Amino acid sequence: MVWFILLFATVGMALISSLLLLDRRMPLYYVQVHVGVMVLPIAAALAGLIFVDHHAAAGLWRSDILAWFMALFILTLGWMIARFCLRYLHGDRAYRKYFSLLTFTVSAAALTWMNNDIRLLVLFWGLPLLGLVQLTRLKREWRPARTAAVRMAMVFSLSWLALFAAGLWLWSATGHWQLSLALSSESIRHLEWWEKTGVNVLLILAAIIPAGQWPFQRWLLESAVTPTPISAVMHAGLVNAGGLLLTRFSLLFSGDVSQMLLLVLASISVLIGTGISFVQVDYKRQLVASTMAQMGLMLIQCALGAYVAAVIHLVLHGLFKATLFLQSGSVVPNPNKTIHRSRNLSKTWLFTGAAAGLAVGVMFWLTSPEENAKLLSALILGWSLAFVWGRIAVFENGRTIGLIVLAGLALASGAVHVSFMKLLHTSVPLFRTSIITEMAAVFILITGGLAGIWFSTHRSSDSFVRLYMWLVHIGEPRSESVESHPHYLAAYLKKERI
Template identity: 35%
Template sequence: MIRSLTYVVWLLFAGSLLGGLGLWGSASEAWTAGPLRVDALTLLLAAAVTFVSGIVHAFSLRYMDGDRRIEAFFLRLTALTLVVLLLIAADHLLLFALAWAAMGLLLADVIGHVRAWPQAEAAARLCRRWFAVGTLALATGLAVLALATGETSIQAVVAVAPELSGPVLTLALLPLLAAAAIQSGLFPFHGWLMSSMTAPTPVSAFMHAGLVNAGGILLARFAPAFTAQVEIMTLVFLLGAVSALTGSLLALVQSDVKRGLAASTVAQMGFMVMQCGLGFYAAAMAHLILHGLFKASLFLGAGSAVRRVSPEARKPGLDLAGLAIALPAAVVAGLLFAAVSGKAIWPADSGLLLVVFATLAAAQAGLSLKAWTHVSLELRLIAIPLVLMLAALIYGVAVALAETALSGVPGTTVPQPLGLPELAAAVIFAAGWLFFGAGLHRENRWLYARLLGAGQPLSRTVTDRREAYRV
């Protein structure tokens, strides 16, 4: 049976690709069937979800071999895949809410897969509570929209929502934003995500590559409603910025491999939400897919990353030689990303911030490449700019393709005007990158302890007994 379920998921992936080709070749922007609506966003996300799920299913055939509940594991993993597909295809508010609730219940269940492990059950209970709160928030926001617009179709709701009065729209959007933040593990709701490491590694891979992305999917589906209020968009951006910064800092102080990846997910989900707050929902979907593929590979390979090493001596202070190499290459990479993705630098809108953050990411990557001491300095001087430019080209093409593919989906690319909060966030990120790049957080014991404490999972979900993991 477990191999049959794996084949089913791969067939769903093939169907998603064929559906995408069919929709691209047709004159219609979407296919509807009752409460379901299949558009470009649905097929793009379906292809990404089923591809990752297929890999996770195949990996689990060996990883879970010998597990006493292997059939129950595969049934739940396949059910999760189907529920996510239902969520992204749902065009009825009630169906969307039911799929959201089912996703949370199934995810909590597989996090507590090992029934005889008290820590796993504690993690499952914590997740159930948070997912219940998120579902309640989602239902509240959807109910307000349904009552205010008199519509039950998501497409009809988002078409009418911008015409609603400010207070009513705010009353609907704030609960939806809270639901998205909880599901994506954004700060300060990241506790359930950091405590979910009791899940089997394939579940962690699927969860971090797909299920936490549901928050971004929610924002993208209701994009026209969110972009109708500048204040709400600013709030979305700030929530994402705080999570991106906090998650990055928490990842710096983690000693556990999987927990470090979880903190990285908090940061990446924050960056995805930032893009939504800037009006680039299509770019956020491209980021969602690329991050999902990358994070799935990291989780599935987490076991091979565990090795005994001696602590490295770290010398505080900025690597000035590294900066001299990385920064010019990063600026060139940022400009290339702007040119390929079509983001305006001047006259500036919110696209400028995407270029700034892409440049910072490239600079950090350049510093990492500079540390490859086994490669000669002359070769690094040539290789670093080329590698960064290639990465910028790939990312820019991915964003441009996503924006082109989703051009028929309402509200997926609506650049916002730059304001003081957005500019302040860019300055804070740049200053933070220099501060933490210099390792100054390790010199400040108070700050280091606070970061270490903020990233700790619930104590009931952790054991210090090695043999307990083999239950």
């Protein structure tokens, strides 16, 4: 209980500090002090992860490894982005408001997964989404930002209403507001099959909307107008919330037909997101489409009962995607730097990469008997290795160094995976899914991959042209969500002259 009080106290201090920022009498350098205050909740979350009894509940709150680990991850990620904003957003007219809203959004997201009450969970589910909408609206003078904020508010409201309805239905069926009691084996055993399926469908709807999954991907694709740090918060943190929501309610999904519905929607999102990322020329929109595909893979893992793998996926994706967004300015081409590509690409080199990917995938499948959905994990691991090997082969120089780096990253990834598995296995349930469901996921992804290879080798065909134009069409924002020139800057200059 002491560590709960310490965490809430430090989060409260950060929120009070963020309100002080809005007072114009506070000097601007107080922003740096505020970013320092944001370290206090991180220290409290780290202490809680190390010292707290991870199987205790304190009234409306719960203490398990997943809750403390996600609080630590979200708060740390928010602090890193706030540090980046110190210089990146300096001079912006809403400079102080960005830090205030960022603190509110990150704090609410960090506390969401500590709730043991359905009513509080529903409330905290909406708070980070509200904060994200307000962060997007800070550029209200710019029409695309206003349009994106309105679209986000509409779909996020639908997500919140779906979770509200699911929570109300679960309480009505079980008679418990406490999540641990409502999801106990006895409570679930008394649920009718149609009640479980109905609640699960609502939970899936609540989860896939913030994750930008098909058919609700439009808001995510139009969110590229937000400032880069806000995009980092969105794609590294809040879009991951759907996987955590399904993990918390995982006991309801075990053996239910709704798993197949989630599998189909997530698989379609993976294929569409990957296709959009290939046809887009705008770097931020490529990252947005990549997020759509990665969240689809995470939800496929949830559909197969591999919740530990899904949590590991969302954490690593969050760190990776935040880095890509914050470093997006470095992709501007350097005219003085020339990249030499190999003119004679050896087929032996490509075949070796494919064989290495196959060998690693088979080895993982044979040596991980405790891993759930290990066939899908082996496929993703082997395919990723073969793909990266093929990318390295394109360059004329540095192949050996690239392979050494690739091997090092593979070993580091394996070590991180094993460490997280040991850390989370006590608080994240493990279910054995049917081989039919797993084979369905593998079949969909392999079919999509082979279709992509066929289209890439038949670029002059009518089918390729139609597919290409369709992906361009669904990947482009609506006309009111873009502007050839930010006209609000002209209004700023006009006011300055007056």
